[in-house]
C-alpha cells in the first residue's frame with residue numbers, strides 16, 4: 001500500500017446488509033458449519049447504519065484506538081458482498097467511494113457469487129480506485145469443503161481467482177488451518193497450491209470453534225478429527241509453511257482473533273493477534289529463515 005499510495009492506509013469494515021447464498025436457501029440454509037458472522041465483525045460496524053455513517057464511525061474509532069491514517073479502504077466484510085444485482089452493488093460501492101478519504105474497496109465474497117458482469121464493472125473502477133476482491137476459499141480439499149458445508153468447490157475458487165486476476169483486479173484469498181479431517185501434512189500442502197494461484201494477498205486463520213455452531217457439536221463429538229494447534233505448534237507450522245510459500249504473495253494475516261466470549265476452543269488463552277505476529281517474526285529471525293526460502297515453482301499447477 002505504501003508503494004502504491006506513499007502512505008499507510010486503514011481498512012474500515014462495513015456491513016452493507018448483504019446476505020449469503022449458503023444461508024438464504026439459494027445454495028444452502030445452515031451456512032458453513034463454523035459460521036457466526038457477528039463474531040467476525042468489528043463493534044462499529046452495523047448494517048442498520050448507512051455505509052456513510054459506518055465509514056465515519058470507523059474513521060473515528062481508528063483515530064482514537066490505533067494509528068492515524070488519511071486514506072481509507074472500505075472493506076465490505078461480512079457475508080457475501082457481491083451477492084446482489086449489479087445495480088445494487090453499484091449503489092453500495094458508489095456510496096463508499098464517495099466518502100472523503102476512501103481510495104478503494106476490498107470486497108469479501110464467495111467464489112460462486114461473482115460473474116463476468118460484476119468483474120467487468122470492478123475492473124472499470126480500477127482506473128480511479130484500488131479494488132480488491134477477497135475470496136473465502138478456506139481449504140484446498142473438496143472433501144473438507146463438503147464436510148464444512150461450504151456449498152462451493154475448490155475448483156470454483158481457482159476459477160474465480162483466475163478470472164479476477166486476469167482483469168488486473170487485486171485478488172485475495174482466505175484459508176483456515178485446522179478444519180476437520182485435515183492433518184498437519186495436508187495443511188502444509190496448501191503452500192504449494194496457493195503459491196501457484198494468481199493471487200496478490202492471503203489471510204490465514206487457525207480454526208476457532210464458535211459457540212453454538214454445528215462445528216462446536218462436531219468438535220465435541222469427534223475431537224480426534226481435528227488437528228488442534230497449541231500456540232507453539234502453530235508458530236512452528238507457520239514458519240515451515242512460509243518457507244514454502246511464493247514470496248510474491250503478501251500475507252495479510254497469520255491468525256484470527258474472535259472475541260473470547262464466542263470461542264469454544266480457547267486454547268491460546270487471551271493472546272492478542274499483535275503478540276502472535278510478534279512471536280512469528282521473532283521465530284523467523286531466530287531460525288534465520290524467511291517466506292519463500294524453500295519455494296519452488298510447481299510446473300503445470
Ligand code: SF4
Nearest residue numbers: 020022031032035079
Ligand atoms: S459463506 Fe461466509 S457468510 Fe456464508 S455461511 Fe459461509 S462463512 Fe457464513
